[in-house]
Amino acid sequence: MIEFRSVRKEYADGTVAVGDLSLVVPERSTTVLLGSSGCGKTTLLRMVNRMVDPTSGTVLVDGRDVKEQDRVRLRRSIGYVLQAGGLMPHRSVLDNVATVPRLEGATRRAAHARAAELLEVVGLDPALGRRYPGQLSGGQQQRVGVARALGADPDVLLMDEPFGAVDPIVRADLQAELRRLQAELGKTVLFVTHDVDEALRLGDEVVVLRSGGVVAQQGTPAELVAAPADDFVADFLGLRSRQRQLSVREQDGRRLVVDADGRPVGVLEGSLEGSLEGSLEGSLEGSLEGSLEGSLEGEVPGA
Numbered sequence: 001m002i003e004f005r006s007v008r009k010e011y012a013d014g015t016v017a018v019g020d021l022s023l024v025v026p027e028r029s030t031t032v033l034l035g036s037s038g039c040g041k042t043t044l045l046r047m048v049n050r051m052v053d054p055t056s057g058t059v060l061v062d063g064r065d066v067k068e069q070d071r072v073r074l075r076r077s078i079g080y081v082l083q084a085g086g087l088m089p090h091r092s093v094l095d096n097v098a099t100v101p102r103l104e105g106a107t108r109r110a111a112h113a114r115a116a117e118l119l120e121v122v123g124l125d126p127a128l129g130r131r132y133p134g135q136l137s138g139g140q141q142q143r144v145g146v147a148r149a150l151g152a153d154p155d156v157l158l159m160d161e162p163f164g165a166v167d168p169i170v171r172a173d174l175q176a177e178l179r180r181l182q183a184e185l186g187k188t189v190l191f192v193t194h195d196v197d198e199a200l201r202l203g204d205e206v207v208v209l210r211s212g213g214v215v216a217q218q219g220t221p222a223e224l225v226a227a228p229a230d231d232f233v234a235d236f237l238g239l240r241s242r243q244r245q246l247s248v249r250e251q252d253g254r255r256l257v258v259d260a261d262g263r264p265v266g267v268l269e270g271s272l273e274g275s276l277e278g279s280l281e282g283s284l285e286g287s288l289e290g291s292l293e294g295s296l297e298g299e300v301p302g303a
């Protein structure tokens with residue numbers, strides 16, 4: 001578990017990046033920090049591994065104040081994935097992934113064996129380990145970045161807009177991969193993004209931030225969409241935009257989900273239809289019939 005207790009960060013030039021923020025990040029789940037550019041997401045993330053020290057307040061990881069821990073050891077024990085991948089360009093992919101095991105004292109051979117395993121964990125062919133980062137696609141480089149972050153088998157994984165620099169298809173692929181990995185590994189993931197769809201897709205919990213690092217709302221994606229705390233959250237999630245106002249239209253035998261402008265955004269699957277029909281038959285229809293009969297019968301005799 002990660003806990004921010006009344007943290008505040010004021011940079012040397014007087015910029016207040018994070019106000020008085022308190023937040024609990026549950027363990028073994030994914031928490032997404034969602035907010036527009038400059039609202040303090042990266043600052044918050046970096047407080048966890050002490051790349052940034054708060055001006056005041058406390059950050060605890062598994063109940064221990066990070067300030068009391070050795071900065072270097074702490075940083076090695078926490079996985080960190082950046083947008084640009086942060087890979088060393090002149091070292092092979094295998095060397096990159098083996099970095100932390102090597103720093104922790106593993107032999108080159110053992111570290112490479114571990115690195116090859118990690119490449120497989122993130123869905124890459126270990127043969128790619130011989131290449132240099134520049135010889136991989138953007139999506140592959142991001143996977144290598146994740147593999148490297150897993151090198152110390154950390155409980156906590158910090159991810160700063162890790163999929164921001166790749167095209168939408170690769171991005172969706174990486175998001176699916178992260179969900180698979182998370183189901184398998186059960187890390188405590190703190191994930192930063194300004195992309196609402198990504199946040200709703202990946203977060204077990206989503207924390208919507210206002211500028212100045214202030215929590216606007218924290219909740220599950222369903223809670224946020226169903227009950228946004230205020231207009232700011234509703235607007236940020238786009239709930240009042242025409243693209244999010246969805247309805248169903250039948251076309252060529254399929255049920256299309258369309259936005260308020262009638263543009264298709266998806267297809268309603270048969271199974272959902274089936275279950276909706278089932279529940280309609282079971283409860284709604286029954287009660288509708290009951291109330292219709294009751295009221296109609298009452299009115300008819302007087303007619």
Ligand SMILES: Nc1ncnc2c1ncn2[C@@H]1O[C@H](COP(=O)(O)OP(=O)(O)OP(=O)(O)O)[C@@H](O)[C@H]1O
Pocket residue numbers: 011012013015016017035036037038039040041042043044194
């Ligand atoms: N070293 C620094 N010195 C002064 N101001 C800084 C420093 N680092 C960040 N800031 C400022 O603090 C605020 C929060 O920055 P931060 O990088 O945490 O935001 P962010 O939400 O991660 O933004 P983005 O999505 O654009 O990466 C911004 O106004 C930024 O300009």
